[in-house]
Amino acid sequence: MKLFAEIREGFGISWDAIRANKMRSVLATLGIVIGIVTVTLMGAAIGGLNGAFLNSISALGADVFYVERDNWMSDTWDEWLREQKRRPIRLPESEALARQLTLAAAVAPVSYVSLPVKYKNHNSSRVTILGTTEQYFPVSGIGISRGRALTAVESAGGRPVCVLGTQVATNLFPHEEPVGNRIKIGAQSFEVIGVLEKQGTLLGLYSLDNRIVIPLEQFRASFVGNPEIEIQIKAAELVQLDEAREELRQAMRRVRRVAPDQPDDFAINQQDQFVTMFHRLTGTIALVGLFITGLSLFVGGIGIMNIMFVSVAERTREIGIRKAMGAKRRTILLQFLIEAACICVLGGLIALGIAWPLTLAVRQWLIPTTMSLTIVGIALLVSLVTGLVSGFVPAWRAARLDPVDALRNE
Amino acid sequence: MKLQKPTRLFAESGESCSMALSALAAHKLRSVLTLLGVLIGVFSIIVVMTTMRALKANIEREISQLGGQTFAVQKWPALYFGGSEGFEKYWRRRDIGLAQARLVERKATLAGSVGIEANLWGGQVETRYQKTPPSVQLLGETPGSFPARNWSLAAGRAVSETDVENARDVCVLGDGLAKTVFPFGSPVGEHLKINGVSYTVAGVLAPKGGAVNGEQDKFAVIPITTALNRFGRVRSLTILVQARDAASYDDTVEQVRGILRVARKVPPRADDDFELFSNNSLIAQFNSFTRAVRIGVSVVSSIALLAAGIGIMNIMLVSVTERTREIGIRRAVGAKKRNILTQFIVEAVVLCEIGGVIGVLLGIGSGNIAARYLKVPPVIPFDWVILGLMICSVVGVVFGTYPAWKAANLDPIESLRYE
Numbered sequence: 016m017k018l019f020a021e022i023r024e025g026f027g028i029s030w031d032a033i034r035a036n037k038m039r040s041v042l043a044t045l046g047i048v049i050g051i052v053t054v055t056l057m058g059a060a061i062g063g064l065n066g067a068f069l070n071s072i073s074a075l076g077a078d079v080f081y082v083e084r085d086n087w088m089s090d091t092w093d094e095w096l097r098e099q100k101r102r103p104i105r106l107p108e109s110e111a112l113a114r115q116l117t118l119a120a121a122v123a124p125v126s127y128v129s130l131p132v133k134y135k136n137h138n139s140s141r142v143t144i145l146g147t148t149e150q151y152f153p154v155s156g157i158g159i160s161r162g163r164a165l166t167a168v169e170s171a172g173g174r175p176v177c178v179l180g181t182q183v184a185t186n187l188f189p190h191e192e193p194v195g196n197r198i199k200i201g202a203q204s205f206e207v208i209g210v211l212e213k214q215g216t217l218l219g220l221y222s223l224d225n226r227i228v229i230p231l232e233q234f235r236a237s238f239v240g241n242p243e244i245e246i247q248i249k250a251a252e253l254v255q256l257d258e259a260r261e262e263l264r265q266a267m268r269r270v271r272r273v274a275p276d277q278p279d280d281f282a283i284n285q286q287d288q289f290v291t292m293f294h295r296l297t298g299t300i301a302l303v304g305l306f307i308t309g310l311s312l313f314v315g316g317i318g319i320m321n322i323m324f325v326s327v328a329e330r331t332r333e334i335g336i337r338k339a340m341g342a343k344r345r346t347i348l349l350q351f352l353i354e355a356a357c358i359c360v361l362g363g364l365i366a367l368g369i370a371w372p373l374t375l376a377v378r379q380w381l382i383p384t385t386m387s388l389t390i391v392g393i394a395l396l397v398s399l400v401t402g403l404v405s406g407f408v409p410a411w412r413a414a415r416l417d418p419v420d421a422l423r424n425e
Numbered sequence: 426m427k428l429q430k431p432t433r434l435f436a437e438s439g440e441s442c443s444m445a446l447s448a449l450a451a452h453k454l455r456s457v458l459t460l461l462g463v464l465i466g467v468f469s470i471i472v473v474m475t476t477m478r479a480l481k482a483n484i485e486r487e488i489s490q491l492g493g494q495t496f497a498v499q500k501w502p503a504l505y506f507g508g509s510e511g512f513e514k515y516w517r518r519r520d521i522g523l524a525q526a527r528l529v530e531r532k533a534t535l536a537g538s539v540g541i542e543a544n545l546w547g548g549q550v551e552t553r554y555q556k557t558p559p560s561v562q563l564l565g566e567t568p569g570s571f572p573a574r575n576w577s578l579a580a581g582r583a584v585s586e587t588d589v590e591n592a593r594d595v596c597v598l599g600d601g602l603a604k605t606v607f608p609f610g611s612p613v614g615e616h617l618k619i620n621g622v623s624y625t626v627a628g629v630l631a632p633k634g635g636a637v638n639g640e641q642d643k644f645a646v647i648p649i650t651t652a653l654n655r656f657g658r659v660r661s662l663t664i665l666v667q668a669r670d671a672a673s674y675d676d677t678v679e680q681v682r683g684i685l686r687v688a689r690k691v692p693p694r695a696d697d698d699f700e701l702f703s704n705n706s707l708i709a710q711f712n713s714f715t716r717a718v719r720i721g722v723s724v725v726s727s728i729a730l731l732a733a734g735i736g737i738m739n740i741m742l743v744s745v746t747e748r749t750r751e752i753g754i755r756r757a758v759g760a761k762k763r764n765i766l767t768q769f770i771v772e773a774v775v776l777c778e779i780g781g782v783i784g785v786l787l788g789i790g791s792g793n794i795a796a797r798y799l800k801v802p803p804v805i806p807f808d809w810v811i812l813g814l815m816i817c818s819v820v821g822v823v824f825g826t827y828p829a830w831k832a833a834n835l836d837p838i839e840s841l842r843y844e
C-alpha cells in the first residue's frame with residue numbers, strides 16, 4: 016500500500032520536474048524519439064519484407080512435395096553439377112509412385128516446355144506449357160476462374176484441350192471470351208476449356224500466370240515423347256507431413272531401385288526450403304540493421320542518463336530535505352527512476368505517432384512494411400527499459416546521498 | 426598593446442580551446458557521456474562505410490576480368506537484375522557466331538587485338554594425380570584473347586593460330602587449376618583429360634594478383650575451334666577487343682559496333698542487338714544498381730549522430746545555465762558577445778572531435794574485423810574518416826550554436842547577480 020502511494024507521489028514529482036525544465040525534457044525526449052522511430056521503422060520494414068516473401072512463395076503450397084532431380088537449394092556449385100548427372104525422372108516412376116503412396120492426397124506428374132502460342136493475330140512468344148494430369152488441380156490448389164479444369168477422361172485420353180493462365184488469356188483474348196475458342200500451341204491446335212485464377216509471381220521474378228495446362232498424354236504426343244518430369248505430391252494430412260515425406264522417400268528409392276547403401280538420386284523439395292534459405296539470408300541483414308538503428312536508441316539513452324545526472328546534482332538539496340523528512344532510499348530511487356521512465360515512454364509514444372504515418376508512406380513508395388501490434392508493444396517496452404536502465408545509475412547515486420552532506424550542498 | 430587581427434584571433438581561439446578542455450575536465454562524467462554519444466554516432470557511420478568499402482573493392486575485383494582498354498561484345502547482358510520476363514529480349518537475339526566474330530577480327534583495324542571466346546561452363550579435369558569436381562570452367566579462345574583478358578604466361582606458350590586452325594587438342598591452364606591437378610613439377614607437355622578427352626598442356630598462366638580465395642584461376646583454355654567441335658556449335662560467342670591505347674578506345678568501340686551492326690543487319694535507328702561492356706561500364710552499372718541501398722545505409726547509420734547532437738545541445742544548455750556567473754564575470758572584465766559565443770561553440774566542437782576521433786578508430790577497427798570475417802582485404806576509407814570528422818565538427822557547431830547564442834545574449838548585470 017505504501018509502495019503504491021510512493022509510486023503515485025513519484026509520478027507527481029517527476030511530472031513537475033519535467034515541466035519545470037521544459038527545454039531540457041523536450042531535448043531528452045527528442046533523443047529517445049529518434050531512436051525509437053528508427054528502430055520501429057526498421058522492425059516494420061523487416062516484418063513487411065518477411066510477410067511479402069512468405070506471401071510470394073505461398074503459391075508453392077506448404078503441404079506439397081516436389082520430387083525432382085536437383086535440389087532447389089544446392090549448397091555448392093559442385094553439388095549442383097553432380098545433381099545434374101542424375102538419371103532423369105520419367106513418367107512410369109510417377110505411376111509406380113502413385114500406386115505405392117498411402118499418405119498422399121494426390122500425385123501429379125508435371126512436365127514443362129516453353130513454346131510460342133497464337134490465336135488469330137495475337138502472339139505470345141514464350142509461354143510455359145505444363146503437361147500434367149487432372150490431379151494437378153487438387154495438388155497445386157489453383158482454382159478455375161472461368162470454364163472448367165481438365166477431367167480424368169481428357170487427361171487419360173490426351174484430348175487436345177488446354178486451361179490458360181490469366182496472363183495468356185488476357186494477351187491472346189483481349190476482347191473475346193477464351194473458353195470454347197481454339198489456340199495454336201507450337202504447331203498444334205488446342206481447345207480452351209478454362210482459365211486459371213490469377214497467381215501472381217514467384218518471388219517477384221517469375222510470373223505464374225504465363226502458362227498453359229494441357230493433358231500430359233497430349234503433351235507427349237505433340238511436343239516431347241519421353242519427357243523428364245517432376246512429381247508433385249500433396250500430403251493427405253498436414254499433421255503427418257514428416258511421415259508422408261519419409262514414405263515418399265522410401266517409395267521413390269524403391270521405384271528408382273536405389274541400393275540400400277547409396278544416397279538418394281533425387282531430391283524432395285518443399286516450400287520451407289525457401290523459408291529456411293530466406294531466413295538465413297535475411298537474419299544477418301536484420302541483425303545488422305537492428306544493431307545500427309539500435310545504436311541511435313542507445314545514444315538517446317545516454318542523453319537521458321546524462322541529463323538525469325545533472326538533474327540529481329542540481330536537486331541535491333531537495334533530496335537532502337526529503338531524506339531529512341524521512342524519505343527512504345527506495346523513495347528517492349523510485350522518484351528518479353519514474354522520471355527517466357516517464358521521459359522515455361513519452362518519447363516512445365510520440366515516436367510511434369511519427370513512425371505510423373512514416374510506415375504507411377514507406378509502404379506506398381518503397382518497400383512493403385507492416386506495423387504490427389507486436390512491434391508497437393516491443394517499442395514501448397524497449398523505451399521503458401531504456402528509461403529504467405539509463406535512469407538507474409543516477410537514481411542510485413541520488414538514493415545513496417548522505418542526507419547531511421546533501422543538506423549542506425549549496 | 427593592440428595586437429594584429431590574425432594574431433588576436435589565433436590567441437582567442439587558443440584560449441577558447443584551453444578553456445573548453447578545462448571545462449570538460451571539470452565535469453568528467455558528464456563530458457564522457459556526451460562524448461560517448463558522438464563516439465557511437467561516428468562509429469556507426471565509419472564501421473558501415475569501412476565494411477561496405479571492403480565489400481565493394483572485392484566485388485569490383487570480381488567484376489574486373491578484362492584487361493585495360495578492353496571491351497567485350499556478347500549477346501547477353503553482363504549484369505542483369507530483373508525478372509525472367511525482361512530477359513526475353515536477350516533470348517530472342519541471334520547468336521554471335523564464329524563467322525561474325527571472325528569478321529570483326531578481320532575488319533577492326535583500330536583494335537590492338539581481338540579475341541573470340543566461348544564459355545563452356547563446367548568440365549571435369551583428370552590427371553594421373555588428381556580428379557577435380559565437374560566445376561572447372563572451360564573457355565574456348567583465340568590467340569587474341571590472351572592480351573585482351575590480361576593473361577600472361579608463367580610457363581609454356583599460349584594458344585596459337587595454328588592450334589585454332591587445326592582444332593588441336595591442346596590446353597592452357599589457369600594457375601589455380603595447374604597447382605591442383607599437377608601438384609609436382611611443370612605441367613607443360615603433360616597430358617590431362619577434360620570430360621574424358623585427352624589434351625596436351627601447352628602452357629600455364631601466371632596467377633592474377635590480389636586473389637584472396639584460390640577459386641579465381643580455376644579454369645582451362647582450349648582453342649575455340651576445338652571447343653566448338655567438342656561442345657557444339659549452337660552457342661553465342663563473346664568477342665573481346667583491346668584498343669591500341671586509351672586515346673583510340675572510343676573510336677575502336679564505334680568501329681566494332683558499326684561492323685557488327687552491318688553484319689547483323691541492324692536497321693538504322695534500331696537499338697544494338699548485342700551488348701558492349703568494359704570493366705568500367707560494369708562497375709558503373711553495378712554501382713547504379715546498388716546506389717539506393719548505399720544511400721539508405723548512409724542515412725540510417727548517421728541517425729545516431731543526430732541523437733548525439735541533441736544530447737550535446739541539452740548538456741551545453743545545462744552547462745550555460747550553471748556557468749551564468751562565470752559568463753557574467755567574463756563579460757564584466759571586457760569579453761565581447763563574440764568571445765562568449767566562440768568559447769561555447771569551441772567547447773562543443775572539442776567535445777565532438779574527441780568523440781569523433783575515438784569513434785573513427787573503433788569504427789575502422791571493427792569494420793576491418795567484419796571484413797576479415799567476410800574474407801575480404803582490409804581497407805581504410807580515408808574520405809569517410811575525413812568526412813566523419815568534418816561531420817563531427819558540423820554537429821558541434823550546429824548543436825552548440827543555440828546554447829552559445831543563449832550564453833552570449835545573457836545580460837552581464839543579471840548574470841553577475843545570478844546565485
